[in-house]
Structure formats: C-alpha cells, structure tokens
Amino acid sequence: MNYFLNLVTSGLVIGALYGLVAMGFAIVYRATGMVNFAQGEVMMLIAYISFSLATIPGIGFGPLLAAVLAIAVLLGLAIDRVFIRPMLGESMFSRVMVTIGLAVVIRSTVILIWGVEPTAFPRPFGNTVIRFAGLALYPGQIFAMVVLAVLCLLMWLFFSRSRIGIAMRATSNNETTALLMGINVKRISAIAWALSAVFAAFAGLTFCLMFSLEPEISQMGLRGFPATILGGLDSVIGGAFGGLVIGVVENLAGGYLGRGLKEIAGFVLIIVVLMVKPYGLFGQREIERV
Structure with missing residues (x-):
C-alpha cells in the first residue's frame, strides 16, 4: 500500500508539471484557436532567465518570482506583437x-547563451525531505502541487x-460575434499569450x-x-x-x-478517452448546423 501511495504521489508531482504546461496550451487555444508549439521552449527560456536572476547575490525567492513573472508577461506580449x-x-x-519556427529560434538562442551542460538551480526551500503519512516529499515537489492548485482556482475565478x-x-x-459585440479581440489574444507565458514561467521554475x-527541459x-x-x-x-x-497513470x-x-501509458489513455469523448474530458463540444 505504501508503494502504491508513493507512486501516486510522485505521479501527482510530475502531473502538476504536465498540468502547468497544458494550461499554457489551453489558454492560447481558447483565445485564438491555435496551438502554440513553442510552449516548451518558452518554458525553457524563462527557466534559464530565472537561473541567471537567481545567481544575483542576496536575491530572495519572493523578488525572484516577481521578476520572473514580470519578464514572462513581457515575453508573452512580445511574442504576440512580433x-x-x-x-x-x-x-x-x-x-x-510560425510557433514551430519560434521554438527552433528560442532553443538555439538558449544553447548559444547558456550552453548544453546541466546546471544546478539554487534551492531556496532547501533539500530537507518532508515526511507525513508515510510519504516523503521535497519542498520543490510540494511547491509544484500548491502552485497548480492556486492557479486552477485563479483561472476559475478569472473565467467566471x-x-x-x-x-x-x-x-x-x-x-x-465577439467583434460585433465590441470585444477587442487583439487585446484578448495578447492577454492569452501573456498568461500562457506565466504558466510557462511557473512550469519552468517548479521544474528547476x-x-x-x-535544454532538454523543452x-x-x-x-x-x-x-x-x-x-x-x-x-x-x-x-x-x-x-x-x-502523471499518475504513467x-x-x-x-x-x-x-x-x-x-x-499516457497515450494509450488518451486514445481510450478520445474514442468515447472526442473533445476531451472537459472540452466543449462543437455543434455544426448544416
């Protein structure tokens, strides 16, 4: 039983990373109808920027997180505009x-500036193992799950x-119809790309x-x-x-x-689910009138 619980818990941790990346994909698709195949590379770029900022002497995790999120928003807005x-x-x-080409450019730029060797990221929460109910978790793993839960709550409030x-x-x-109702679609697109970069920032930071x-983080x-x-x-x-x-199934x-x-395992699960629900577990079914 303990083995099963540890597998589920570690699956939830890696699943939290998958979830953060998936939220970035979904926010762009929801606003623009397109898939951003540069999401992983944006995550990688922000992670490396986070590393450079973390090496500044005396910087705490709070200022680091604020700076990284601000940079992520600016990066998302720049991608949308340019x-x-x-x-x-x-x-x-x-x-x-264009997003595929952007992914290649970002990846090449990161390798050119930071290289390809693995780098240890500072551990602001330490490496002390936290044990409870027979489970052992590192602070970074707890941070990943807490971040996902908070962002889900914020997104629910945001959309509702x-x-x-x-x-x-x-x-x-x-x-x-949105244009006819006076909604600034370009502004909505810019906000979506900025939010997508924020999700990428949290994913990159929690991964680190x-x-x-x-570079394989991409x-x-x-x-x-x-x-x-x-x-x-x-x-x-x-x-x-x-x-x-x-994450749990894998x-x-x-x-x-x-x-x-x-x-x-994850792809087998997707095939099974999509055979029953082609639009995903929570996707909106499109009805076409002929």
Whole structure:
C-alpha cells in the first residue's frame, strides 16, 4: 500500500508539471484557436532567465518570482506583437508553423547563451525531505502541487467573474460575434499569450526546483501536450486535471507493468478517452448546423 501511495504521489508531482504546461496550451487555444508549439521552449527560456536572476547575490525567492513573472508577461506580449499579430488573416497552418519556427529560434538562442551542460538551480526551500503519512516529499515537489492548485482556482475565478475572462470565453465561442459585440479581440489574444507565458514561467521554475536545468527541459512541452488533449484543448482547468491523470497513470504503469510502458501509458489513455469523448474530458463540444 505504501508503494502504491508513493507512486501516486510522485505521479501527482510530475502531473502538476504536465498540468502547468497544458494550461499554457489551453489558454492560447481558447483565445485564438491555435496551438502554440513553442510552449516548451518558452518554458525553457524563462527557466534559464530565472537561473541567471537567481545567481544575483542576496536575491530572495519572493523578488525572484516577481521578476520572473514580470519578464514572462513581457515575453508573452512580445511574442504576440512580433510573431502572431502580423499573421492575422493567414491560414491556421501558417500561424502554427510560425510557433514551430519560434521554438527552433528560442532553443538555439538558449544553447548559444547558456550552453548544453546541466546546471544546478539554487534551492531556496532547501533539500530537507518532508515526511507525513508515510510519504516523503521535497519542498520543490510540494511547491509544484500548491502552485497548480492556486492557479486552477485563479483561472476559475478569472473565467467566471472577471470581464476579461468572460470576454475571452465569448471570443473562443465565436470570434466574429465577439467583434460585433465590441470585444477587442487583439487585446484578448495578447492577454492569452501573456498568461500562457506565466504558466510557462511557473512550469519552468517548479521544474528547476526539482531537477537540474538543461535544454532538454523543452521536451516538457511535448510531454504536457497530451494532457491538453485529454482535458480538452479549450479547457484550461481541464488541462491541469489531464496533467495529473497522465502523471499518475504513467507512474503506476512504470511501477507495476515495467518502465518501458511508462512512456506509452499516457497515450494509450488518451486514445481510450478520445474514442468515447472526442473533445476531451472537459472540452466543449462543437455543434455544426448544416
């Protein structure tokens, strides 16, 4: 039983990372209808920027987090203004290809500036193992799950209570109708990209608090994308839930069925779920009238 609980707990931890990445995918898709294949690279870039800031003598975790989030917002706004907005009116394929090209540019730039060697990130919470109920967790792992829970709550409030969140929901349902209602669609797109970068910042920072920093961190983008599909491409909170589910399923498969099945367990789950619910667990079903 203890082994099972440890597998589930560690699965929830890695699932929290998947969930943070998936929320970034979902927020952009919800606002613009496109998939941002540079999400993993944005996460990697912000993680390396976080590392550079963390080496400043005397900087605490609070100021570091505030600086990283501010940089993430500016980066998201810059991506929208420089790369995405000029592509408005172009085909969705062309816009998605821009994000793929952007991913290559970011990855190459990071390797050029910081290199490819793994780097140890400072541990502001220490490395003391916290034990309770037979489970052992590091502070960074607890931070990852707490961050995911807080962001899910904030996103629920954002979409249900704030005017911008409601406008974003209206835009995702029908962009033309949203324009006719006076919603500034370009502004909504910019906010979505900024929020996506914030999710990437939290994902990158939590990853660094648990593992060493290296360019391969960008692979978390591809690992987190199935969570978006499972939860529903247009559901931000669904993406978080999908990440947790895939993390647990992968860990249980690796623990009981063998490590070789760990990599494919999440994809098998997605196939099964999508056969029953093609739009994901929480995705909005599109109804076309003919």
